[in-house]
Amino acid sequence: MQDIFTKSMARNIYYGGSLFFILLFLVLTFDTHRTLPERDNRENLTEQVAQGKRLWEENNCVGCHTLLGEGAYFAPELGNVYKRYGGKEGIKAFIQSRPAEGIPGRRSMPQFNFNDEELEAIAEFLKYASEIDTQNWPPNIQG
Ligand code: HEC
Known part of the structure; x- marks a missing residue:
């Protein structure tokens, strides 16, 4: 050297x-x-999923939530909510039952007054998102 x-x-x-x-x-x-x-789960990309994505954008869900790690940190990660809730019904019931009043200090989600078709589309969109193989991203279940 x-x-x-x-x-x-x-x-x-x-x-x-x-x-x-x-x-x-x-x-x-x-x-x-x-x-x-x-x-990227493209084989399950239906028109209904696309409608759910449009509703997701029009209502600025990402202004409070993250989806697959991207978005705001005010409310829970929703990329895995379909799996956490074990299906679409729980998601739809949750969205319909907002806002939850009377729990001091708890962050609350507004009521969006979606009709059944819109709720189904959003649930389908969240189902689709949950089936994307992100190689376990985000690593934390709550985003
Ligand atoms: C103003 C902020 C805000 C917006 C906008 C918002 N959310 Fe939420 N969301 C919240 C908060 C806060 C929670 C947690 C509430 C709770 O646990 O009581 C929540 C919880 C949820 C949950 C349950 C998540 C879980 O892990 O339990 C779902 C599903 C959901 N939101 C879907 C949506 C969808 C779909 C949209 C758009 C149409 C949306 N949210 C827009 C604030 C928001």
Whole structure:
């Protein structure tokens, strides 16, 4: 090993390191794009799910909730709520029964006055979201 750290050694480390990590980045990007179609649950993407997504956006659910880790931290994560509630009925009943009054200090969710069709669409959307293979993201069950 030389005692002197020369300019050319520094340059080689710089270029070699950059090249290595650029290649690693490309390989990981390629791998992500290759595996995503198997994980995004697109075979269950129905018109009803799309309607639920529109309602989700129009009513700004994400202004309070996270979905698969993205969103606001005021209210619980909803990407896994279908599994936590064991189905659509519990979700619909919860949304219909808001706001829960008289519990001091508890954050409450407003009433949206959805009709049956809209409630079903939202529940379908949350079911769809719960079936996306996120490789266990978010790691915390409450988001
Ligand atoms: C103003 C904030 C706010 C908005 C907007 C909001 N929520 Fe909520 N939501 C809450 C809060 C707070 C809770 C927890 C309430 C509780 O436990 O009493 C909650 C709970 C829930 C739950 C039960 C979650 C659980 O883990 O128990 C569901 C399902 C839900 N919301 C769906 C929705 C949907 C769908 C929308 C959009 C149509 C929406 N929320 C919009 C505040 C909000």
